[in-house]
Amino acid sequence: MDTRKTLVAAALKILEQEGDAQFSTRAVCAIAHVTAPTLYHHFGSADGLLSAAVEEAFKQFLETKRIAKQSSDPAIALRQGWDNYVRFAAGRPRLYAAMIGRVLLGATIPAAEQARALHVENIKAIAAEGRLAMPAEAAADLAWASAHSAALLYVTGQGRTPDRAVIDGLRDxxxxAIFKS
Structure with missing residues (x-):
């Protein structure tokens, strides 16, 4: 593995184990077995490394969406995508929090934009079949917001697993509301 990839992997490890509040270049360098000048040579700053790590995390998330076996029925695929999103956050809550934190700060992250585009494309396929109870943009927002809400229950639960009935209820x-009866 090249030095840049090693540093990103070390940064991801810290984000997953400790979260972005505990992120430090010193810890990354120790895990990657490099010196601080090497880190700064590749990323310019701690923020540059953090941005690269979050971009890699979004790429990993996007890959989980691509490889997940999804139904050819776009309505079922929407539910599966929702579950995949929440499962990613549940499995990696500190990393998910760092990812969403960067988005909330206004970062442009191509893999995040691609994931959103896949989501919107699926909603448009459902709309084309005449199965939406609301405009496609509103349906996309509602599905996205409910998945974020469920994901945040894992982030803010402080080690407590949310009640599965609550998670399923948010989705259902x-x-x-999205689909016609």
Whole structure:
């Protein structure tokens, strides 16, 4: 593995284990077995490394969406995508929090934009079939917001796993509102 990839992998490890509040270049360098000048040579700053690590995390998330076996029925695929999103956040809550934090700060992250585009494309396929109970943009926002809400329950739960009925309820209520009866 080249030095740049090693540094990103070390940064991801810290983000997953400790979160971005505990992120430090010193810890990254120790894990990667490099000196600080090497890190700065490749990324310019701690923020540059953090941005690269978050971009890699979004690429990993996008890859989970691409390889997940999804139904050819776009309505079922929407539910599967929702579950995949929440599963990613549940499995990697500190990393997910760092990823969303960067988005909230206004970062442009191509893999995040690609994931959103796949989501919107799926909603448009459902709209083309005449199965939406609301405009496609509103349906996309509702599905996205409900998945974020469920994901945040894992981030803010402080080690407590959210009640599965709450997670399923968020998804099911959103889907009931999105689809025509």
């Amino acid at each position: 209520h959103a889907m009931d």
